[in-house]
Structures are given as structure tokens and as C-alpha cells.
Amino acid sequence: xxxxxxxxxxxxxxxxxxxxxxDRASRPIRxxxxxxxxxxGNGGNHRAITALAERFASDGDQAVFLxxxxxxxxxxxxxxxxxxxxxxxxNIQSGARDFLDHWQPEMVFWMQDAxxxxxxxxxxxxxxxxxxxxxxxxSASGWSGPWKRSAPRALVPKFKTIMAVDDGAAxxxxxxxxxxxxxxxxxALEEESxxxxxNEAEQSAMAARLCARPVWFASDxxxxxxxxxxxxxxxxxxxxxxxxxxxxxTDITDVPAIADDVxxxxxxxxxxxxxxxxxxxxxxxxxxxxxxxxxxxRLAPITFMGGTLSGTVSRSPFEAAALGSVxxxxxxxxxxxxxxxxxxxxxxCRAANTTERLSDAVGLMNSPDRMAKMAQxxxxxxxxxxxxxxxxxxxxxxxxxxxxx
Numbered sequence: 001x002x003x004x005x006x007x008x009x010x011x012x013x014x015x016x017x018x019x020x021x022x023d024r025a026s027r028p029i030r031x032x033x034x035x036x037x038x039x040x041g042n043g044g045n046h047r048a049i050t051a052l053a054e055r056f057a058s059d060g061d062q063a064v065f066l067x068x069x070x071x072x073x074x075x076x077x078x079x080x081x082x083x084x085x086x087x088x089x090x091n092i093q094s095g096a097r098d099f100l101d102h103w104q105p106e107m108v109f110w111m112q113d114a115x116x117x118x119x120x121x122x123x124x125x126x127x128x129x130x131x132x133x134x135x136x137x138x139s140a141s142g143w144s145g146p147w148k149r150s151a152p153r154a155l156v157p158k159f160k161t162i163m164a165v166d167d168g169a170a171x172x173x174x175x176x177x178x179x180x181x182x183x184x185x186x187x188a189l190e191e192e193s194x195x196x197x198x199n200e201a202e203q204s205a206m207a208a209r210l211c212a213r214p215v216w217f218a219s220d221x222x223x224x225x226x227x228x229x230x231x232x233x234x235x236x237x238x239x240x241x242x243x244x245x246x247x248x249x250t251d252i253t254d255v256p257a258i259a260d261d262v263x264x265x266x267x268x269x270x271x272x273x274x275x276x277x278x279x280x281x282x283x284x285x286x287x288x289x290x291x292x293x294x295x296x297x298r299l300a301p302i303t304f305m306g307g308t309l310s311g312t313v314s315r316s317p318f319e320a321a322a323l324g325s326v327x328x329x330x331x332x333x334x335x336x337x338x339x340x341x342x343x344x345x346x347x348x349c350r351a352a353n354t355t356e357r358l359s360d361a362v363g364l365m366n367s368p369d370r371m372a373k374m375a376q377x378x379x380x381x382x383x384x385x386x387x388x389x390x391x392x393x394x395x396x397x398x399x400x401x402x403x404x405x
Contacts, residue, residue: 028084030103031064034400037105038133039088040069041112045338046078046085048191052389053082061397066103069112091116100126107399109133109392111189115155124158129399132162133392134188137172156182161395163189163388189392190385191339195322196294203295209277210244210299214365217300217325218247219293223254224310225330226261230284232358234265237283239363244278246285246296250306250313255288297323301371302362305329309353317343318385321378326371328352328361342385348378 038049046067053065067078070088078085089099096119107129110120113136124130156177163186164170170183216236218229226247233245249255259269267283270276278285287296297303297320307314308330317327317339327349333340343349352358364371 027086027102031084034063034106034403035066035103036063036107036109036396037066037068037103037128038109039111040067041088041114042070045189045191046083047335048189048385048389050078050080050083051191052189052392053080055389056393056396057082059393061393061400063106063396063400066105089119091119093118093122095119096122106403107131107396110159113138117155120155120158130159131395132159132164135162135164135169135173135183137169163391186388186391187384188338188342189388190342190381191316191318191336196297196319198292198294198298203298206278206295206299209279213242213244213278213280215296215300216243216245216362217296217303217320218245219296219303219306219320220250220313220315221247221258221304221306222250222310222312223257223261224312225306226258227265228309228355229304229358230262230265230267232355232362233284234267235355235359236362239366242280243362243365244282244285246278246287246300248287248293248296248306252288252290255286259286293319294323297325300325301365301375302326302328304358304361307334308332317349318382321348321375322382324375324379326350326364326374327378328358342381343378346377346381348374348381350374 040046040049046069049065049067053063056063056065063082065083066086067083068086068088089095099119100122104126105123105128108120108123109131111133120130156179159178159182162173162178162183164173164183165186165188167185170185173183174180216233218225221229229245229247233243237243247258249258255271255273259271262269262284268281270278270282270285272285272287272289276282276285293315301324303320303325305314305317305320305327306312309332310330311332311334314334314336316336317329320327321343327343329340329349329351331351331353340349344351350361350364352361364374
């Protein structure tokens with residue numbers, strides 16, 4: 001206890017205030033067994049942590065992952081039985097103690113830029129291992145309050161490891177006081193994308209039917225997007241492509257309406273569930289059989305991510321990138337913002353918000369070398385994310401094994 005008090009005295013304290021009863025009421029009972037806490041702040045990707053927890057469990061390991069963030073509402077439920085979502089705890093003495101008394105984490109992965117001195121001091125005093133994850137150039141630079149000068153000196157040595165996203169972040173972290181022996185340049189932990197499976201025999205058969213015909217895949221297209229995508233197809237086709245557009249609908253019940261909208265533009269349509277196969281005369285193929293995204297990502301050199309024009313629910317762009325399809329998207333990227341940020345930075349995707357820009361994106365098929373570079377860049381981004389996930393899981397396993405948890 002004396003050690004914790006000394007640490008808090010060095011950092012400076014905010015006035016201790018009571019813990020709100022509604023915070024306690026929103027907390028579920030702590031599950032038995034080891035618990036790993038990820039604090040993602042106001043910008044972390046809770047889906048990446050959920051995927052991490054699922055992998056950890058699928059490998060036969062036992063632990064619950066607690067995810068806290070300032071944008072997570074109290075009472076929000078995770079889709080995974082191995083993950084608990086909670087609002088970010090307060091950086092006050094009583095709140096920190098109450099939070100840690102309840103959850104008793106084994107490890108803390110800190111994923112936000114701002115450090116919360118009282119909360120972290122209490123964690124260290126209880127023997128939690130601190131690890132910085134997704135550390136960027138802005139990390140640990142936004143100090144405020146009475147601990148502005150003393151907090152870096154007190155907290156920095158307490159982190160066992162800082163996993164920096166790039167060399168620039170590592171250099172900045174050293175400037176604010178982290179040691180080179182603490183810092184690893186790992187890349188960012190992102191939402192992982194497992195390569196979707198497909199029937200290899202069906203892939204070979206479909207590739208033979210297409211006879212090297214270029215395919216543009218519109219994944220999970222919303223009905224509100226059909227007209228614009230079909231018009232972009234028409235515009236691109238005037239350039240002489242033998243282009244086939246493949247559409248998977250967001251809602252399978254929309255297939256008749258989608259087919260009618262496309263036919264109204266004068267395009268020939270086939271529907272997979274009706275037994276149609278793409279032939280030379282077919283222009284649009286509605287692939288309405290569940291579970292075939294992996295097939296079409298593999299066959300299509302370009303994928304438009306449906307939902308990004310209309311703002312409806314969309315799939316992760318990492319699905320397409322993982323299978324070598326160049327991603328095209330609209331302006332409404334929703335919950336996949338971090339994934340698009342990474343792909344954009346790597347030059348692995350193309351944004352398009354008009355019919356003209358969509359058709360121009362399809363024009364990338366005229367530049368096979370450029371397409372190949374973009375596809376390779378996208379695959380690299382996805383692969384790097386997987387490597388970071390492997391490192392985080394290995395770090396958790398090593399610590400839990402050492403503690404016998």
C-alpha cells in the first residue's frame with residue numbers, strides 16, 4: 001500500500017469523489033479465471049479485440065477480454081461470450097479502486113494516447129503488467145493537470161512494452177522518455193480478416209465459364225446503391241470492356257427489385273439461385289447464394305464495398321484485400337474507418353463517390369501492373385495486422401503461463 005501511495009503522491013491526485021451507482025449497476029459479474037483489460041479510449045477498434053478474443057478461445061486458451069472506452073455506452077453487449085464491453089473508468093482515486101476491485105485484471109493493454117495517471121498507478125500497485133498497444137506519434141504527448149511534468153517520469157518506466165505502429169511513433173515515444181528497450185515497432189492491431197473460404201472446384205469451374213472475362217464485384221449492395229453502380233458499369237463498358245458485374249445483395253429478399261432496377265437500364269441480368277450461369281451476353285450477375293463472398297473476392301480483381309454509398313451496413317474491406325481484390329468504396333465507411341485508413345495509407349484502395357469516379361476506378365483493370373501493386377499492398381496491410389495479433393496473443397499467453405493463471 002505504501003508503494004501505491006508514493007506513486008500517487010509523485011503523480012499528484014485529483015480530488016477523490018464517489019463512484020456513481022449507475023456505473024456499478026451496469027457492471028456484470030466478473031467471470032472466473034484470468035481477465036485481460038484493453039482500454040481503447042475514444043478511437044480504438046473493439047472489433048479487433050473481439051476477433052483477438054475469439055482466436056484466443058479457439059486455440060484452447062482461457063481468458064476473458066475486458067474492453068473499455070469512452071465511446072462505449074454502459075450496458076452495451078458484446079457479440080462474443082469471451083468479451084465484455086464497459087465504459088471507460090474514471091481517473092479518480094475512488095473510481096479507479098472500485099473498478100479494479102471489481103475486475104481484478106491480470107494485464108492492461110493501453111490503446112489510447114492520453115495516460116490516466118491515477119488509474120494506471122492503481123493498476124501497477126496491484127501487480128498488473130502494463131503494455132502500450134497501437135502507440136502513435138501522439139501517444140503520451142497530451143499531458144495536462146498537476147502531473148504534467150511528473151507523470152511521464154513516474155509512468156513511463158512502469159510499461160513493460162510499448163508496441164509502436166511505425167518508426168515515427170517509436171522516435172516520438174523515445175523523445176517523451178520511453179527507453180529503446182521498451183519499444184517495439186510492430187505495426188497496428190487492426191480488425192483481423194480471416195481469408196474467407198470457397199469451394200475450390202466451384203472456383204475452377206466458374207473461372208472456366210468466365211474465360212478470363214474481367215469481373216467487378218459489388219459486395220452486399222444496398223438497393224439504394226443499385227442505380228448508381230449499374231450506371232457506373234454502363235459508363236465503364238463503353239470503353240470496350242467485356243466486363244461482368246457481380247452483385248451480392250445486402251438482403252436476399254431484395255433480389256427481384258434489384259433485377260428489375262438493372263433491367264430497367266437496359267442491362268441483361270442473371271440470377272444465381274435461378275440456375276443461371278454467366279455467359280458472354282450477360283452483363284450483371286446477381287450472386288444470391290449465401291456464403292460465396294470468398295469465391296467472388298478471388299475471381300474479381302476489383303471489389304466495391306456495398307453500403308459505403310448509402311451509409312447502410314457494410315462488410316470489412318479487409319475481406320477483399322486478404323484475397324487480392326482491390327477495394328473501391330464510397331464516402332460512408334462507418335465502423336470500418338481504421339481499416340480504410342490503413343488501406344488508403346498503403347495505396348491499396350480507391351475512394352469514389354460519383355458514377356464517374358466509380359467507372360474510373362474500374363478503369364484500373366487497364367493497368368494490370370498498378371492493380372497488382374495495389375492488391376499486394378492490401379494483402380500486406382492485412383498480413384501485418386495478423387502478425388501484430390499473433391504477437392499480442394503470445395504476450396498474453398506468456399504472462400498468464402508465468403503466473404499460472
